[in-house]
Amino acid sequence: MIELLRRFGGKFRRYMVIGPACKLIEVIFDLLTPLVIAQMIDKGIGAHDVNAVVHYGVVLAAMAVIGISFTLVCQKMAALTSQGMGTDIRGALYERINKLSYAELDRFGAPSLITRITNDVNQVQLAVALGVRMLIRWPFLAVGSMVAALAIDLKLGIIFLICTPAIGLVFWFVMARCIPYYKQLQAKLDRIALICREGLSGARVVRAFVREDHERERFAQAADDQANTAIAVGKLSSILNPVTFLVMNLGVCAILWVGGIQVNVGELTQGQVMAFVNYMTQTLTSIVYVANLVVVFTKASASASRINEVLNCVPSITDEGNQPVALPEPGNVAPTSALSLSHASFSFGAGAANAVNDVSLELPLGKTLGIIGGTGSGKSTLVSLIPRLYDAGTGSVSVMGADVRTWPLDQLRHVVATVPQRASLVSGTIRSNLTWRDEAATDEELWAALDIAQASEFVHNKPQGLDAPVEAGGKNFSGGQRQRLTIARALVGSPQILIMDDSASALDFKTDAALRRAIRERSMRGAAEGGLPLTTVIVSQRVSTVRDADMICVLDHGSVAGLGTHDELYTTCQLYREICQSQLRREELEGQQGSASPAPAPGAAPASTAPASVCTKEGC
Ligand SMILES: Nc1ncnc2c1ncn2[C@@H]1O[C@H](COP(=O)(O)OP(=O)(O)OP(=O)(O)O)[C@@H](O)[C@H]1O
């Protein structure tokens, strides 16, 4: 909490001084009130003097008005500080989350990050507001009332001195048991957020597999778990108020009894006894509020450490000090390798098997690399190394001849456009989704990208065209339409390398083929118009999608099982042949066996300059 105050409190220091100062003035009036009431009782009511009663009544009213005015100022200061700090903390958290690499995002998990940016920040806001308003008030009122009461009469003070530690002891007993529960409660909220997120985002699958009951049960368990902890805390803290008020009221009875005797013998006036009772009530009530402050601050401190954990998390992928990389000169690109991996390996955690294992390959500029392999073979992880979504643990990845670690991240991710496996759109319009890579893109450029992505027809059919609305997650589009829009998005802003991670999986074969043809034409057009040809990496589970690629990489458990053209791999790589046999029609396979080097399909890429095929899988 202190760390957060140090980081974000500076801007609000003025409010944090003015607020408590106003509260202090209000407390002084609160402390004077019992004395004025005592005067009213002794000089007004006791002496049957109506004028004195009215006089002290006016004084009390004036004190109340002044006190309220200062309270209002204090409330405003508290609101400005807590809301301002909350907004700043949320902004800083969001900024930091956006800088974290995939590895850190995986570690925290999206639901926990959402709880931290919402609920945890709320807890801190509440503590800051209460801090400004109450941190001075209750301790000051407790001590002030105690001193004032003892100044009235020391004998009655003994009762006071017995009641105060008794209540303190009850609080210590309860709080020491409650505090560990508050920390658990936050973690349990994370779990509820996780289940909600999974259940809501996967609602269609849940229904399709008739898993509603199971999901309800899972949610109920998490909610019950959280509720049970909250109830345990509630039960413990519920004994606080009755015990406090019991002690307090016993104390008041004792004071009235002893005080009554002293009034009878003339040692004290009735007003003084009433003032004593008021001070004692104020002190003991203050202790109750101080304990509540302790609860709020304990929760806030648990939340603050969760917030600090994110704010202090140093992104493992940074580009500090990296200078812009010069791209190859158009027209003189022949020897340039657009992409090269040298013994690149990556694992998701210490002790975990490598998801990418010792991958080496080189792809010349303007060529197409196909990556194929079974589910979980490491295809997505491998392509994530290119735009530095993950950093290779060992080995290196280079783009345009420069190690990706030496690129400014913005430039690298502008040069390399990625179409992720899961098509994701955000609420807005088609235009706002397409212009992520280039906000100044013209309509002409957007339509050109949509044409290549085979998406222009369905966008044209929308009455608002490019300004047609996109709902959250793009749920008003079909899976195939979403995929095509994300491909178009990647093509806007003229990338030099396009990575499509299984992003045509929802397209029919004809549209998939048309898409690949359009991308090839775009690559050749780019080169013909004096720019750089587009280099493409296509990840797919379908042989038909990668078979025309200049180079195909067959992945098996993160390792390269084969590298070469379709024909080369068909004859040398058993795994690739098995994939082909499971997917291609018999006629296609027979044609395959009959021709070692078939003529390229119309519109196919020029003859490959890829390295000779290598099959590294045993038995291939
Ligand atoms: N965020 C992650 N944390 C831990 N392990 C992961 C993570 N993402 C992937 N993996 C593991 O890494 C391996 C490779 O996963 P990857 O997503 O790269 O496979 P893939 O070939 O793209 O599969 P698919 O064809 O299903 O998309 C898998 O064993 C997977 O369980």
Ligand SMILES: [Mg+2]
């Ligand atoms: Mg994948």
